[in-house]
Amino acid sequence: MSLLDYLLPYDFSPLTILSYMLVMGFYGVGLIRMPEQDRPGSLRIFAFTLGVLICYAVMQTRFDYYAQYMFFVHRGQHLILHHIGPILIALSNPLPVMRFWFAKISPGWRHTLRPLGWVYNVLQQPFIALFLFVGLIYFWLWPSIHFDAMLSRDLYWVMNWSMLLDGLLFWWLIFDPRPPAITSSLGYGRRMLVLAAAGVLQMFLGAWIVFSRDMVYDVYEVCGRAWPLDPEVDQLLGGMLTYIPPAMMSILGILLMLRRAMHQDGKYTNQSKQLEETAS
Amino acid sequence: MRTRFWRQRTNIISATLTLIASLLLTGCFGNDEEDWNGKNISGLMPELEFDLINSQGKSVSGDDYSGRVRMLFFGFTSCPDVCPTALQKLNQATSGLDPALQDEVLTLFVSVDPKRDTPERLAKYVDFFGDNIVGLTGKEPQLRELAKRYRTTFGYDEPAADGNYAVSHSSAIYVFDREGNPRLLMRPDLSREEIRHDLVALIQEDA
Numbered sequence: 001m002s003l004l005d006y007l008l009p010y011d012f013s014p015l016t017i018l019s020y021m022l023v024m025g026f027y028g029v030g031l032i033r034m035p036e037q038d039r040p041g042s043l044r045i046f047a048f049t050l051g052v053l054i055c056y057a058v059m060q061t062r063f064d065y066y067a068q069y070m071f072f073v074h075r076g077q078h079l080i081l082h083h084i085g086p087i088l089i090a091l092s093n094p095l096p097v098m099r100f101w102f103a104k105i106s107p108g109w110r111h112t113l114r115p116l117g118w119v120y121n122v123l124q125q126p127f128i129a130l131f132l133f134v135g136l137i138y139f140w141l142w143p144s145i146h147f148d149a150m151l152s153r154d155l156y157w158v159m160n161w162s163m164l165l166d167g168l169l170f171w172w173l174i175f176d177p178r179p180p181a182i183t184s185s186l187g188y189g190r191r192m193l194v195l196a197a198a199g200v201l202q203m204f205l206g207a208w209i210v211f212s213r214d215m216v217y218d219v220y221e222v223c224g225r226a227w228p229l230d231p232e233v234d235q236l237l238g239g240m241l242t243y244i245p246p247a248m249m250s251i252l253g254i255l256l257m258l259r260r261a262m263h264q265d266g267k268y269t270n271q272s273k274q275l276e277e278t279a280s
Numbered sequence: 281m282r283t284r285f286w287r288q289r290t291n292i293i294s295a296t297l298t299l300i301a302s303l304l305l306t307g308c309f310g311n312d313e314e315d316w317n318g319k320n321i322s323g324l325m326p327e328l329e330f331d332l333i334n335s336q337g338k339s340v341s342g343d344d345y346s347g348r349v350r351m352l353f354f355g356f357t358s359c360p361d362v363c364p365t366a367l368q369k370l371n372q373a374t375s376g377l378d379p380a381l382q383d384e385v386l387t388l389f390v391s392v393d394p395k396r397d398t399p400e401r402l403a404k405y406v407d408f409f410g411d412n413i414v415g416l417t418g419k420e421p422q423l424r425e426l427a428k429r430y431r432t433t434f435g436y437d438e439p440a441a442d443g444n445y446a447v448s449h450s451s452a453i454y455v456f457d458r459e460g461n462p463r464l465l466m467r468p469d470l471s472r473e474e475i476r477h478d479l480v481a482l483i484q485e486d487a
Contacts, residue, residue, distance in 0.1 A: 010428075011428075065433075068431070068433075069432075069433045147319070148324055150431065151321060151324045151325060151431050151465070152323075152324035152325065152431075153326075153431070155324070218467075221451070222450065222451060222452040222465065222467055223431055223432040223433070223450050223452060224354075224432050224433050224434060224435075224448055224449050224450040224451070225433075225448060226433060226435065227435055227448065228435075228437065228446070228448050
């Protein structure tokens with residue numbers, strides 16, 4: 001196989017390619033057109049691009065082939081779609097670019113798009129966000145659902161897209177750069193609680209897969225593996241990818257939130273006092 | 281204000297969502313009207329379609345065998361265990377059918393090893409496993425396309441010193457009804473009686 005075969009999509013999805021092109025297009029054009037003082041630094045641009053690129057790579061290159069026929073590669077794919085990619089994108093803080101484009105939307109359109117904002121607000125309630133984030137992992141890994149998702153092309157795409165979109169929502173809620181003291185973003189304490197809960201719940205599932213003696217996910221057995229790997233090894237590796245890296249990510253997230261909380265300690269006291277005074 | 285509005289309603293909203301989710305889940309897992317031994321794959325996969333050559337070397341498509349219940353199986357003739365066991369089991373399952381029903385079922389054995397499996401070799405091989413079985417193969421891209429369509433794959437091992445190599449392939453049997461709609465996915469560990477039960481149900485349902 002040539003290099004091109006590895007880079008071209010295994011299962012070509014025009015909608016996916018179009019979505020990625022639009023995201024990168026809007027980000028790039030926004031960067032060029034926006035006032036220089038608002039423009040994110042090169043590290044942030046790099047983090048955003050890398051996040052988008054790795055998500056694209058696991059969906060529209062040869063990687064997707066291995067993800068369809070190997071359980072552990074599939075777990076790696078979801079680790080990127082649900083965790084690493086969205087984390088990089090959220091940490092890169094694309095808010096200035098989004099604000100730039102938001103300012104271009106006409107008031108009429110903004111009015112039409114308001115229901116989207118309501119849906120977003122509901123989805124970003126901490127309990128709902130946590131329920132969706134962990135619930136989706138459990139849902140798609142429920143053995144009978146997983147079997148169907150790997151057999152049906154449509155379900156497979158719904159699975160991967162739902163993981164990516166939910167990953168973006170969740171990690172944006174967690175890494176929202178706006179200080180909670182003066183904006184409506186979630187407080188640091190709650191962010192850490194949500195992260196801890198997500199970590200523990202994912203560890204349960206991961207541990208269950210790792211320590212299962214039976215074959216839990218036999219669809220890879222039935223439909224053939226990409227190469228002849230021992231099924232138990234495949235399941236063990238997949239379980240470990242569900243168990244360890246997500247837990248580590250939760251802890252890293254908590255540390256990052258602690259750091260932010262400590263940096264912002266006392267920073268906004270005067271301002272909030274002023275706000276209180278004006279309010280009263 | 282709006283944030284507070286939403287925060288106050290978090291509990292109600294989450295309780296409702298939990299309820300909806302649990303209803304959906306029980307709906308998904310609870311009902312399986314038919315008593316199939318195989319796994320019901322209706323609606324999960326596309327209709328039976330292929331573009332291959334048969335063991336006489338002629339080009340054939342899915343339509344050439346329509347009107348019968350079809351069992352699609354991927355393999356290769358040098359296969360040491362999985363293929364002969366599965367084909368023998370399918371043969372036993374179909375030959376135990378009522379003679380009037382036997383012609384209603386056809387096994388499509390697709391060899392994914394076109395390098396070694398010439399049409400002649402394929403013909404000899406499938407003849408060994410009964411009458412209602414057709415050997416099919418094609419060029420590798422055609423086979424890859426068919427495998428991808430049914431969410432499976434195959435791969436070749438490195439050849440040993442004597443030039444023989446193993447081929448990894450799906451062990452599943454895909455069952456299609458007379459119209460070519462995907463219906464069941466049978467694991468090879470089903471017994472011939474279980475397979476026969478499902479075949480009879482499919483034949484009678486369409487008749």
